[in-house]
Amino acid sequence: MRLRSLLFVPGDRPERFAKAAASGADALILDLEDSVAPKRKDAARNAIAAYLAEPRSVTAFVRINPLDSGLAADDLQTVLPGAPDGIVLPKAEGEASVRQLAAKLAGDIAILPIATETPHAIFQMGSYRGSSERLAGLTWGAEDLPAAIGAATSREADGSYTAPYQLARSLTLFGAHAAGVPAIETVFPDFRNLDALAAYAARGRRDGFTGMMAIHPAQVPVINAAFTPSAEEVAHARAVIDLFAANPGAGALQLDGRMVDAPHLKAARAVLALAAD
Numbered sequence: 001m002r003l004r005s006l007l008f009v010p011g012d013r014p015e016r017f018a019k020a021a022a023s024g025a026d027a028l029i030l031d032l033e034d035s036v037a038p039k040r041k042d043a044a045r046n047a048i049a050a051y052l053a054e055p056r057s058v059t060a061f062v063r064i065n066p067l068d069s070g071l072a073a074d075d076l077q078t079v080l081p082g083a084p085d086g087i088v089l090p091k092a093e094g095e096a097s098v099r100q101l102a103a104k105l106a107g108d109i110a111i112l113p114i115a116t117e118t119p120h121a122i123f124q125m126g127s128y129r130g131s132s133e134r135l136a137g138l139t140w141g142a143e144d145l146p147a148a149i150g151a152a153t154s155r156e157a158d159g160s161y162t163a164p165y166q167l168a169r170s171l172t173l174f175g176a177h178a179a180g181v182p183a184i185e186t187v188f189p190d191f192r193n194l195d196a197l198a199a200y201a202a203r204g205r206r207d208g209f210t211g212m213m214a215i216h217p218a219q220v221p222v223i224n225a226a227f228t229p230s231a232e233e234v235a236h237a238r239a240v241i242d243l244f245a246a247n248p249g250a251g252a253l254q255l256d257g258r259m260v261d262a263p264h265l266k267a268a269r270a271v272l273a274l275a276a277d
Contacts, residue, residue: 001059001085001110002026002277003137003182003211004227005220008063010035011044017051023217024224027059032075033066033090041071045078052082061112063088067100076104086110086136091117091144094124095131102132110136112184115175116168117144125175138176139184139213140168159196173208185209191216201226210274229275237268237275 007025009016011032020028030051036044048062062084065071068091076087085108089101092113101111111134115121122145128138142154142165154165161169169186176183185204188197191214201212201223212223229237243253244265252261 001136003059003184004277005211005214005223006061006184007214007217007220008035008187011048011062012036012040014047014051017047020217021056021058023220025058025214025217025220026211026224027061027085029061029063029088029213030084031063032071032079033063041065041074045075049078049082052079052084059085061086061088061110063090066091067097080105080109083107084109086112088139089113091121093118093121094127096124096127098128098131098135102134105134110134112136112139114139114141115172116140116142118148119145121145122168122171125171126178128175128181129179131179135179135181137182137184137211138172138179139186140172141186142168159190177208182210183208185212187213187215188219189215191219194218194222198222198226227274229271233271234275237271240264240268241272 003026005025006027006029007020007023008029008031009020011030017030030048032041032044032048052060062075062079064075064087067089087101087105087109089097089111092098092115098111098113105111111132113128115125115128115138128135142161145165145168146152146154151164154161156162173183185201188200190196197219204212205226211227214220214223239255240260243255243260244250247253252259254260
């Protein structure tokens with residue numbers, strides 16, 4: 001499942017579904033949680049169920065309401081007959097949450113937890129490893145956690161994250177890689193500022209994230225470009241791999257005047273895997 005870009009769409013705005021599907025996003029996240037007012041939940045469920053009942057050309061996740069919200073059971077009852085490709089799980093708290101949701105699913109439906117939205121969740125990052133074969137990745141958010149602990153904001157004046165939320169981001173990154181699943185960067189709220197988005201997405205790719213969530217179709221091409229290796233990156237990766245193939249047993253070699261060793265070889269293989277996807 002390719003997950004460079006995952007585009008949120010409010011579940012009660014079915015007139016936006018087709019445009020979102022045509023955006024080039026690798027996956028849609030049809031939302032039943034934060035973007036849908038309480039009195040609109042039933043309408044959103046029914047709209048998503050109708051969309052899922054039709055043939056679709058793009059991967060479709062559904063973000064349900066939290067498992068302890070009293071709403072998740074109705075969410076699942078309505079959308080699961082349409083066999084969504086995955087469920088986005090908000091307020092996830094590690095292995096226990098994943099297993100609880102997995103027990104309600106059938107077929108090949110995947111689970112993508114939002115892993116940083118409660119204080120307890122922060123201490124569960126290492127538990128996702130081995131939690132379920134349904135685990136499709138880990139992602140995070142910077143809005144619910146500060147609200148949960150009474151923080152004024154998660155960001156500095158320049159828009160960068162304050163230290164606690166830098167930690168949440170980092171733990172998500174390492175938790176995903178420990179579990180062997182994609183690490184998905186959180187959304188960039190200023191959807192009109194595509195230059196800033198490009199820089200933000202590039203930092204995510206640099207740090208080890210392999211995809212990112214979006215809140216507007218205009219963000220999708222920028223995100224896809226950021227998380228797709230360039231021709232230069234692919235050429236360099238192939239050169240590293242070919243060099244080690246030509247020198248079996250070597251621990252360190254020189255390429256273009258620089259030393260390369262086992263970590264460079266592993267990184268090169270990762271680049272080619274990402275390019276192949």
